[in-house]
Amino acid sequence: MGRIWTRRRPTGTPVSPPAPALYGRTSTSYRTAMVAPAYFAQPTTTRERLIAAAFRVVARDGLEAASVKVIAAEADITPGLLHYHFPGKAALLEAVLREALANYLEASARRREASPPERQLADYFKTSRASLEAERDFFKVRLAFAAAALTNPSLAEVLRDLNDASARETALTLAAARGETDPTPRDVEIGRLLKAAIDGIMLSWLADPAFPIDAAADDIEKAVRAWIA
Known part of the structure; x- marks a missing residue:
């Protein structure tokens, strides 16, 4: 959830097609190109199938289209079976975010535990850059939830909880870069700032694929290193 940075594209490599809007139906070409994160790609249980189906529907058709009936059809199950696993649409969509x-x-914890202090930031940004395409649709989904949360207090509470957890994970990485295990209040503050910056950058890139995300990535990395210097 804190990952945004793109891989460098060799000269001559075709540019990806424009990212779809955050709301409403998307084109057939985008539906074909949609890539779910790996953890949603191979569900095994009915519950996992429902979560993966909800993700696909929101990413493809928008949040408003994600009805119980549509999600159940996407998962190839009956609406009644969906209600057996989740009390309703809101609980299922929350499960998408929490999963x-x-x-x-x-x-992130695996990466952090495997990297020595001097490699923490480099590995953090390297991993983030490499994950952009795989996470593109997840950011599209999460930003759609964020927009809906502006008028939905219950959803806003869920997103605050998730954002706090994501920011704290970044703070743990900053502490690990010093060879420490406990983040300082400043680490947490930077984690929150980075989270907000990432969301803004991803929104700009999703709305306009010409947005200079490589330059933004470089600037953010430099800023973080300056903040902790």
């Missing part, structure tokens, strides 16, 4: 966060925190 993605849990996978992000797990992957």
Whole structure:
């Protein structure tokens, strides 16, 4: 959830097609190109199938289109079976966000534990750059939730919880870069700032694929290093 940075594209490599709007139906070409994060790509249980289906529907058709009926059809199950696993649409959509966060925190912790202090920031940004395409649709989904949360207090509370957890994970990385395990209040503050910057950058890139995301990535990395110097 804190990952945004793109891989460098060799000269002559075709540019990806424009990213779709955050709301409303998308083109057939984008539906074909949509890439779910790995943790949603191979569901095994019915619950996982429902979470993956909800993700696909929101990413492809928009949040307003994600009805219980549509999600159940996407998962190839009956609406009644969906209600057996989730009390309603809101609980299922919350599960999409929480499942993605849990996978992000797990992957980030593995990276953090495997990297020595002097490599923490370099590995953090390297991993983030490499994950951009795989995470593109997840950011599209999460930003759609963020927009909806502006008028939905219950959803806003969920997003605050998830954002706090993501920012704290970044703070743990900053502490690890000093060879420490406990983040300082300043680490947490930087984690929050970075989270907000990432969301803004991703929104700009999703709305306009010509947005200079490589330059933004470079500037953010330099800023973080300056903040902790």
